[in-house]
Amino acid sequence: MDFGTVLEAMRPDLKRVEDRLLEETALEYPLVGDILRGLIGAGGKRLRPLLVLLAARAFNYDLDRLVPAAAGIELLHTASLIHDDSIDHAELRRGQPTLNSVLPPEVVIMVGDYMFARSAMLAASTMNPRVLAVFANCLGSICDGQLREIFAARRADVSLDDYQRRIYGKTAALFAGSAEIGAILGDATDKEIDALRRYGGHLGMAFQIVDDVLDLRESTDHIGKPAGHDLRQGTVTLPTMLFLQNRLGDASSLALVEHVLTESAPGDHEVAAAVLAIRRSGAIEQAIELAWQYVEQAREALEAIPEGETRDMLAALAEHAVERHY
Amino acid sequence: MDFGTVLEAMRPDLKRVEDRLLEETALEYPLVGDILRGLIGAGGKRLRPLLVLLAARAFNYDLDRLVPAAAGIELLHTASLIHDDSIDHAELRRGQPTLNSVLPPEVVIMVGDYMFARSAMLAASTMNPRVLAVFANCLGSICDGQLREIFAARRADVSLDDYQRRIYGKTAALFAGSAEIGAILGDATDKEIDALRRYGGHLGMAFQIVDDVLDLRESTDHIGKPAGHDLRQGTVTLPTMLFLQNRLGDASSLALVEHVLTESAPGDHEVAAAVLAIRRSGAIEQAIELAWQYVEQAREALEAIPEGETRDMLAALAEHAVERHY
Numbered sequence: 001m002d003f004g005t006v007l008e009a010m011r012p013d014l015k016r017v018e019d020r021l022l023e024e025t026a027l028e029y030p031l032v033g034d035i036l037r038g039l040i041g042a043g044g045k046r047l048r049p050l051l052v053l054l055a056a057r058a059f060n061y062d063l064d065r066l067v068p069a070a071a072g073i074e075l076l077h078t079a080s081l082i083h084d085d086s087i088d089h090a091e092l093r094r095g096q097p098t099l100n101s102v103l104p105p106e107v108v109i110m111v112g113d114y115m116f117a118r119s120a121m122l123a124a125s126t127m128n129p130r131v132l133a134v135f136a137n138c139l140g141s142i143c144d145g146q147l148r149e150i151f152a153a154r155r156a157d158v159s160l161d162d163y164q165r166r167i168y169g170k171t172a173a174l175f176a177g178s179a180e181i182g183a184i185l186g187d188a189t190d191k192e193i194d195a196l197r198r199y200g201g202h203l204g205m206a207f208q209i210v211d212d213v214l215d216l217r218e219s220t221d222h223i224g225k226p227a228g229h230d231l232r233q234g235t236v237t238l239p240t241m242l243f244l245q246n247r248l249g250d251a252s253s254l255a256l257v258e259h260v261l262t263e264s265a266p267g268d269h270e271v272a273a274a275v276l277a278i279r280r281s282g283a284i285e286q287a288i289e290l291a292w293q294y295v296e297q298a299r300e301a302l303e304a305i306p307e308g309e310t311r312d313m314l315a316a317l318a319e320h321a322v323e324r325h326y
Numbered sequence: 327m328d329f330g331t332v333l334e335a336m337r338p339d340l341k342r343v344e345d346r347l348l349e350e351t352a353l354e355y356p357l358v359g360d361i362l363r364g365l366i367g368a369g370g371k372r373l374r375p376l377l378v379l380l381a382a383r384a385f386n387y388d389l390d391r392l393v394p395a396a397a398g399i400e401l402l403h404t405a406s407l408i409h410d411d412s413i414d415h416a417e418l419r420r421g422q423p424t425l426n427s428v429l430p431p432e433v434v435i436m437v438g439d440y441m442f443a444r445s446a447m448l449a450a451s452t453m454n455p456r457v458l459a460v461f462a463n464c465l466g467s468i469c470d471g472q473l474r475e476i477f478a479a480r481r482a483d484v485s486l487d488d489y490q491r492r493i494y495g496k497t498a499a500l501f502a503g504s505a506e507i508g509a510i511l512g513d514a515t516d517k518e519i520d521a522l523r524r525y526g527g528h529l530g531m532a533f534q535i536v537d538d539v540l541d542l543r544e545s546t547d548h549i550g551k552p553a554g555h556d557l558r559q560g561t562v563t564l565p566t567m568l569f570l571q572n573r574l575g576d577a578s579s580l581a582l583v584e585h586v587l588t589e590s591a592p593g594d595h596e597v598a599a600a601v602l603a604i605r606r607s608g609a610i611e612q613a614i615e616l617a618w619q620y621v622e623q624a625r626e627a628l629e630a631i632p633e634g635e636t637r638d639m640l641a642a643l644a645e646h647a648v649e650r651h652y
Contacts (some may be wrong), residue, residue, distance in 0.1 A: 029473050083439060087432035106413035109435055110472045113409060116442060117466035124462045129453040136450045140443035146436045147355050 001312045003320035009313070010050060013063060017049045020071035024118050032111055035099055040078060042096045047207070047317070048073045048178045054317065055182025055196045058310040065185050069131060072122030073178050076135070079115035080142050082108060087150070088233060131181050138177035145169025154234035156258045158241060164205070171211070172204030179203075188305070195304030199314065202298035207321040209291040212237035213284055216275055218325065228275040234261050238290065239283040248281035291322045329646035332639045336376060339389060343375045346397035350444050358437055361425050366404060368422045371650075373533070373643070374399045374504045380643065381508025381522045384636040391511050395457060398448030399504050402461070405441035406468050408434060413476070414559060457507050464503035471495025480560035482584045484567060490531070497537070498530030505529075514631070521630030525640065528624035533647040535617040538563035539610055542601055544651065554601040560587050564616065565609040574607035617648045 007014075025036040049070035056066055084090075085098040086108045092098065100108045116139065123135040148166040152158055179200030183193040215230050216239055230237050236244075243249060243257060253274075260266040260274040278284070298318040302311055333340075351362040375396035382392055410416075411424040412434045418424065426434045442465065449461040474492040478484055505526030509519040541556050542565055556563050562570075569575060569583060579600075586592040586600040604610065624644040628637055 029477055032473075080439075083435050087435060105431070106476055107473070109409050109413060109438075110469050110476065112435075113406075113438075113442070114466065114469035114473065116439070117462060117469055120446060120462035121459070121466060124455065124459040127455040127459075129450065129455055129458070132455070132458050133447070133450040133453075136443060136446035140440065140447060143436050143440035143443055147358075147433070147440065150432055150436065151355055 001316045003316050006313045006316050010053060013053055014046055014050060016063060016067045017046065017070045017074065020067050021074055024075055031103060035102060038096050039093065046074060048077055048174060050317065051175060051178040051200060052182040054310060054314050055179040056186030058305050058308065059186035059188045061186060065126060066182065068122045068125045069181050069185055072119045072135065073181065075115055075119035075122060076139060077174060079112050079119055082112035082115060084146065126185065128184065130184050134177045134180050138174045141169045141173030149235060154262050154264065156236060156244060156261045158236040160241065163238060163241060167205060167208040171208035172201045175204030175207065176201035192305050195301050199298045199301035202294045202301060203318050203321055206291040206294035206318065209238050209287055210322055210324065213239055213287050216278055217284055228271045231260055231274055232266060232271050236261060238287040239278055242286045243278045243281050243283040248283050249277050253277035288322065295319060295322055327638045327642045329642050332642050336379060339379055340372055340375060342389060342393045343372065343396045343400065346393050347400060350401055357429060361428060364422050365419065372400060374403055374500060376643065377501060377504040377526060378508040380636060380640050381505040382512030384631050384634060385512035385514045387512060391452060392508065394448045394451045395507050395511055398445045398461065399507065401441055401445035401448060402465060403500060405438050405445060408438035408441060410472065452511065454510065456510050460503045460506050464500045467495045467499030475561060480588050480590065482562060482570060482587050484562040486567065489564060489567060493531060493534040497534035498527045501530030501533065502527035518631050521627050525624045525627040528620045528627060529644050529647055532617040532620035532624065532644065535564050535613055536648055536650065539565055539613050542604055543610055554597045557586055557600055558592060558597050562587060564613040565604055568612045569604045569607050569609040574609050575603050579603035614648065621645060621648055
């Protein structure tokens with residue numbers, strides 16, 4: 001099954017999540033509602049809500065229970081992006097101006113907090129304490145990942161273990177939680193819930209590695225935010241780590257990449273040259289290979305759930321995480 | 327009963343909340359854990375945890391259920407202070423340096439988020455969906471109050487209704503939620519839960535009015551943060567509103583206070599003169615009178631719960647909200 005078929009089949013159900021999300025942007029503060037509608041309306045891929053739905057679909061698939069949870073997860077993700085963009089001073093997200101490029105920082109912090117609150121209200125509306133515990137833990141993991149990223153910034157000596165812990169917190173934990181919440185609300189068995197949680201975690205790791213690759217591989221127009229952003233921020237991602245640790249360039253390119261990473265305000269031409277050196281080194285291909293290993297682990301985790309259409313859809317989603325180009 | 331007696335009686339139970347809170351500061355990020363221990367250890371008055379406990383004490387008083395909820399509420403409050411101080415660029419809180427005076431803004435935002443997450447985990451550990459819904463709503467109300475405050479800043483034409491909505495969101499909603507959560511966990515009836523929620527809301531209104539009064543009435547040393555801070559930030563609080571609306575000064579002091587409020591960077595001597603004009607005008611006494619009216623409504627709400635020691639303790643807490651000097 002290919003991912004386009006999955007999206008086609010799930011479109012009506014995802015539309016319900018979309019409508020629920022837009023309800024949350026009806027805020028009466030000046031400017032805020034409009035910008036949020038822009039941010040949420042611009043979409044993003046809705047992979048996390050899709051995961052909530054698919055994780056339940058092999059079991060008891062009750063959209064009235066699932067839609068608020070799926071919308072809550074996506075809103076939690078959106079709230080974390082708002083604070084993340086504010087920290088990174090990012091100007092573009094999903095090709096749209098970020099909140100922090102238009103509103104003062106104090107408003108951005110509070111709007112992010114407010115979105116956290118609304119996401120928690122959506123999760124609370126499931127009235128399922130286990131769902132809420134997973135939800136709260138996801139928020140904790142995201143912050144933990146972000147703090148690790150902040151404290152590791154401008155350091156070239158990051159280990160693979162550090163990187164994995166950081167991206168698990170920042171990204172994979174919410175994928176794991178999305179699948180876990182879907183399975184809980186679908187009344188799956190504990191064994192199946194655990195398998196889907198592991199599936200989501202592996203999928204999330206693959207997804208973040210590819211995100212880090214795209215930041216180096218694609219043009220600004222293509223990914224809707226400036227290319228080489230991680231490098232410019234001093235964040236070591238997997239391709240950069242492989243480039244440095246496996247010494248995949250000559251002495252001068254290695255020195256250049258280290259310089260760009262550790263320098264507090266590297267020049268545009270230095271960043272561009274560092275991106276090019278990493279692109280040509282084979283580091284990107286090595287990183288993609290590791291992402292495929294996570295997809296393989298995700299597929300293995302799926303063996304614990306019943307064979308059938310939904311399992312094929314989940315497998316297609318895992319492959320899409322690596323095959324995507326934006 | 328006086329408030330000292332209440333505190334004495336509740337000390338061992340509050341100590342358990344304190345210990346639970348300190349567990350939450352054991353973070354492994356550089357500097358963060360120590361500063362949080364300073365912030366949480368410096369105390370604050372723990373009125374919200376006290377309220378959670380007292381609201382249950384007239385019913386089924388089970389500390390194993392109550393302590394995580396009470397710690398969760400206090401941590402939610404602490405998280406909101408972290409973001410609030412970061413927005414206000416405050417340097418002191420509870421007489422201690424704020425996080426944002428020591429750490430870069432991106433760390434402060436994330437540590438605040440992380441504390442929200444930990445507070446939600448504590449609330450989730452009650453496994454009570456109703457408690458969690460109240461908890462999520464409280465966070466939403468706090469953000470709503472903060473956003474209202476931000477958007478009303480540097481405007482002298484604030485109405486009493488605006489002010490009441492703002493301080494309900496910013497402060498009273500969490501007092502209401504604390505009492506409601508205590509009553510829910512104490513297995514009170516719906517009527518009693520509702521009465522305690524109303525009691526908490528009135529108490530919170532009185533508390534915030536007095537906080538706003540203290541900002542004008544007391545010296546920096548006494549309240550652990552700079553006096554006249556609200557005025558300097560362009561925030562109209564009740565005494566200032568009464569001063570302006572009831573024209574409690576001569577034309578030049580009225581003009582001075584309006585100038586300080588609307589000016590983006592008023593001078594220190596202007597702020598001090600404006601504080602003095604409001605202090606001498608009788609506006610503070612009028613504000614305190616309104617605070618006593620809220621205490622009276624809080625006492626009336628208590629009539630719906632059983633007579634006895636706990637009800638007397640709650641009444642003493644309401645009086646303390648106005649009689650306190652810091």
